[in-house]
Amino acid sequence: METIHKIKSNTSEQKTSKPPLQGTERENISGSEAVMRALACEKVDTIFGYPGGAIMPIYDALYDHVKKVNHILVRHEQGAIHAAQGYARTSGKVGVVFATSGPGATNLVTGLADAMIDSTPVVCVTGQVYAHLLGTDAFQETDVINITTPVTKWNYQVTDATEIPSVMAKAFYIAGSGRPGPVVIDITKNAQLQKFDFDGYKKIDHIRSYRPKPIVRKKYVEEAAKLINSAEKPFVIFGQGVILGKAENEFKQFIEKGGLPTAWTIMGMSAIPTDHPLAVGMLGMHGNYGPNVLTNDCDVLIAVGMRFDDRVTGRLDKYAKQAKVIHLDIDPAEIDKNVKTTVSVWGDCKETLPLLTELIEQKVHPQWLERFHEFQKKEEETCIIPELNPTSETLSMGEVIKLLNELTHGDAVMVTDVGQHQMVACRYTKLNHTKSNITSGGLGTMGFALPAAIGAKFGAPNRTVIAVIGDGGFQMTIQELGTVMQSQVNIKIIVLNNNFLGMVRQWQQLFHDRRYSFVEISSPDFVQVAKGYHIDGRCVSKREELNDALTAMLDHKGPYVLEVMVGKENNVFPMVPQGCSVAEIRLK
Amino acid sequence: MSKQEYTVTVYTENQVGLLNRIAIIFSRRKINIDSLNTSPSEVAGVHRFTIVINETEDVVRKLCRQIEKQVEVLKAYYNTNDEIVWQELAMYKVPTDVIAEKVKVERLLREYGARAVAIRKDYIVFETSGHREEIDALIKALEPFGLIEFVRSARVAIIKTSNGFHEKLKEFEYREPSEEVIENEYLNETEKEKIFSM
Numbered sequence: 001m002e003t004i005h006k007i008k009s010n011t012s013e014q015k016t017s018k019p020p021l022q023g024t025e026r027e028n029i030s031g032s033e034a035v036m037r038a039l040a041c042e043k044v045d046t047i048f049g050y051p052g053g054a055i056m057p058i059y060d061a062l063y064d065h066v067k068k069v070n071h072i073l074v075r076h077e078q079g080a081i082h083a084a085q086g087y088a089r090t091s092g093k094v095g096v097v098f099a100t101s102g103p104g105a106t107n108l109v110t111g112l113a114d115a116m117i118d119s120t121p122v123v124c125v126t127g128q129v130y131a132h133l134l135g136t137d138a139f140q141e142t143d144v145i146n147i148t149t150p151v152t153k154w155n156y157q158v159t160d161a162t163e164i165p166s167v168m169a170k171a172f173y174i175a176g177s178g179r180p181g182p183v184v185i186d187i188t189k190n191a192q193l194q195k196f197d198f199d200g201y202k203k204i205d206h207i208r209s210y211r212p213k214p215i216v217r218k219k220y221v222e223e224a225a226k227l228i229n230s231a232e233k234p235f236v237i238f239g240q241g242v243i244l245g246k247a248e249n250e251f252k253q254f255i256e257k258g259g260l261p262t263a264w265t266i267m268g269m270s271a272i273p274t275d276h277p278l279a280v281g282m283l284g285m286h287g288n289y290g291p292n293v294l295t296n297d298c299d300v301l302i303a304v305g306m307r308f309d310d311r312v313t314g315r316l317d318k319y320a321k322q323a324k325v326i327h328l329d330i331d332p333a334e335i336d337k338n339v340k341t342t343v344s345v346w347g348d349c350k351e352t353l354p355l356l357t358e359l360i361e362q363k364v365h366p367q368w369l370e371r372f373h374e375f376q377k378k379e380e381e382t383c384i385i386p387e388l389n390p391t392s393e394t395l396s397m398g399e400v401i402k403l404l405n406e407l408t409h410g411d412a413v414m415v416t417d418v419g420q421h422q423m424v425a426c427r428y429t430k431l432n433h434t435k436s437n438i439t440s441g442g443l444g445t446m447g448f449a450l451p452a453a454i455g456a457k458f459g460a461p462n463r464t465v466i467a468v469i470g471d472g473g474f475q476m477t478i479q480e481l482g483t484v485m486q487s488q489v490n491i492k493i494i495v496l497n498n499n500f501l502g503m504v505r506q507w508q509q510l511f512h513d514r515r516y517s518f519v520e521i522s523s524p525d526f527v528q529v530a531k532g533y534h535i536d537g538r539c540v541s542k543r544e545e546l547n548d549a550l551t552a553m554l555d556h557k558g559p560y561v562l563e564v565m566v567g568k569e570n571n572v573f574p575m576v577p578q579g580c581s582v583a584e585i586r587l588k
Numbered sequence: 589m590s591k592q593e594y595t596v597t598v599y600t601e602n603q604v605g606l607l608n609r610i611a612i613i614f615s616r617r618k619i620n621i622d623s624l625n626t627s628p629s630e631v632a633g634v635h636r637f638t639i640v641i642n643e644t645e646d647v648v649r650k651l652c653r654q655i656e657k658q659v660e661v662l663k664a665y666y667n668t669n670d671e672i673v674w675q676e677l678a679m680y681k682v683p684t685d686v687i688a689e690k691v692k693v694e695r696l697l698r699e700y701g702a703r704a705v706a707i708r709k710d711y712i713v714f715e716t717s718g719h720r721e722e723i724d725a726l727i728k729a730l731e732p733f734g735l736i737e738f739v740r741s742a743r744v745a746i747i748k749t750s751n752g753f754h755e756k757l758k759e760f761e762y763r764e765p766s767e768e769v770i771e772n773e774y775l776n777e778t779e780k781e782k783i784f785s786m
Contacts, residue, residue, distance in 0.1 A: 145605055146605070146608060149605065149608055149609055149612060150612050150616065153659065154659045155605070156605075157604075157605075174659055207659065208601075208662070208757075208760045208761045209600070209601050209659065209660050209661060209662045209760065210659045210660075331657065332653055332656070332657075333650070333653035333654050333656070333657045335653075336649075336650075337650060337653075
């Protein structure tokens with residue numbers, strides 16, 4: 001037997017701290033300056049943040065860099081992280097947040113949880129009290145690392161400035177690679193102030209204990225291709241993985257070659273144009289009729305970059321039991337987590353999809369696709385036409401979205417909050433370009449849309465960004481109108497006001513005998529509120545005003561708030577009631 | 589699928605906060621950890637967690653994948669009791685006068701292979717190691733003779749078929765990111781022996 005051999009622990013930190021480059025002098029700089037240098041090397045152009053005591057040295061260093069980096073002062077740290085999420089989602093880059101210790105950091109937690117569950121790359125730099133005060137219940141001290149551990153992909157507390165370059169490099173690498181996610185770097189004030197010899201910032205692309213991309217096993221790709229080729233009723237469902245993997249073209253080629261009917265999850269929406277001939281709509285609780293029912297009729301179900309959330313699967317023991325399931329995902333932990341797969345192809349879909357496309361036969365499935373269209377017709381009669389062309393006196397949410405489609409031609413970025421309006425917007429919005437649907441899918445965070453739209457605009461400055469928000473969600477982060485005002489963020493805000501917390505009211509109506517428990521919500525005069533922030537606005541409640549109002553909003557130079565009064569007790573259908581299978585979706 | 593005892597072995601980087609990161613994977617799912625041990629491993633700089641839980645294989649497999657997903661975790665394995673060699677260590681504090689007077693106690697300690705690690709006028713501390721049942725049996729036997737204090741360690745376990753972590757670590761360490769990385773090679777081989785089934 002061999003004796004224990006000692007392998008030198010070669011950590012990634014050591015790997016990255018090579019001797020300084022020739023010709024460059026070692027500079028003596030502060031930890032805070034090192035943070036700013038790191039951001040510059042990572043090509044960060046926008047920071048969303050809010051200063052405070054424990055992060056003041058970093059804000060002081062920022063003062064010298066304001067020509068190169070744009071700092072957006074938000075009104076609440078939750079707004080900062082949602083904005084960073086919106087930025088990350090439209091730009092495909094890592095969003096960056098600054099917040100102070102204690103309440104500054106705890107205000108980030110909702111956004112961290114949201115970014116975690118929706119795989120959004122965000123790096124949050126939080127200030128922390130001096131290292132010698134840690135654990136003493138110092139002013140504005142909280143145990144940020146432990147509070148954020150369950151809702152971060154990685155977090156780290158820096159107490160020594162010399163660690164900053166390598167830790168920041170790790171943070172950006174971890175946040176953006178593999179299945180992306182949020183990272184918190186908590187830096188004590190002494191480390192921010194500490195001077196040290198800076199020998200340059202090196203981006204990293206390897207950490208020995210971290211495997212962002214599983215290798216692709218050709219064997220499983222071949223098996224998957226065989227299954228797809230033998231299928232008579234294949235059905236593709238995809239999620240945000242396609243967008244995160246920047247694999248939209250690869251995905252399109254895949255479904256087009258195989259002639260595969262394709263549905264998206266709410267997070268996957270916009271990866272292919274919503275009017276693509278093979279697109280059959282949205283999955284899930286308030287998704288389309290055909291894709292839900294036919295999930296339980298297809299013979300091969302091909303899931304790409306999605307995680308079989310319970311809102312997508314409905315009752316799991318009655319989900320696609322007849323089908324052979326192929327699951328393509330970058331995260332091995334997602335394989336077999338909820339739905340048992342026949343063939344799992346783990347890997348980056350940017351790599352796996354082309355391999356698969358090469359092996360599948362060029363095919364069309366006209367009869368099978370026609371079945372989706374038949375269901376579509378039924379859905380149109382019962383749900384879609386009444387929603388988009390209502391005969392009621394009051395406006396419906398759907399007709400607002402329909403008009404918006406006509407005016408934007410599907411070229412805008414749609415940011416939605418959470419609730420009925422979110423479902424209606426995602427059901428009916430036409431989107432032609434990827435990274436156009438920004439919503440809080442996994443966590444369902446009310447108050448997400450306004451700050452996320454701010455960030456989305458900075459991530460895609462040349463695109464029209466429209467935030468569709470309910471009257472409840474708008475009031476949760478309405479203070480971010482201050483950010484819109486101060487930074488002159490050109491976003492269009494549509495508040496669909498039904499004077500109710502509509503989704504909860506709908507559930508109370510359907511499942512709790514109309515016992516409307518605390519769902520009636522009053523609102524301030526939103527137009528007046530906007531005026532107070534020097535933002536133009538208008539409120540409409542009549543059909544004949546709607547087109548004019550939407551056109552005026554879109555033509556307006558600068559931010560705009562359009563409040564639309566809609567039917568108080570409208571419901572969103574179809575609906576898969578909780579505890580039912582996807583095939584039991586109700587049209588009314 | 590029925591529940592049984594599984595020993596989860598996790599190789600990790602040595603970093604503050606990682607214990608919490610791993611522990612919350614269990615507590616989030618309301619799974620009780622029966623025993624947890626952290627120690628250095630055969631490789632310098634690499635830590636080894638040994639965690640014992642009572643769960644179904646399906647749950648344990650998913651837990652291991654969640655553990656491996658953590659940035660600082662190198663590898664997680666799970667094994668049933670027949671796939672490992674394992675020990676726990678226990679210490680018993682017994683009054684010296686009883687031991688001195690009662691021959692029976694002495695015989696008892698011999699039988700259980702207990703060893704005195706501290707001898708004082710007023711008490712003696714014995715230690716023994718073994719499987720939990722063996723340790724528990726000695727408590728039962730000592731109780732009538734005035735057992736003052738008892739403590740048992742977490743389980744430590746060696747995986748019978750493991751070749752150690754050196755080779756594995758080399759793969760992790762020296763491979764450039766662009767090269768193929770062998771990992772989760774057992775993911776799809778459920779038919780295979782259960783050892784190293786991640």
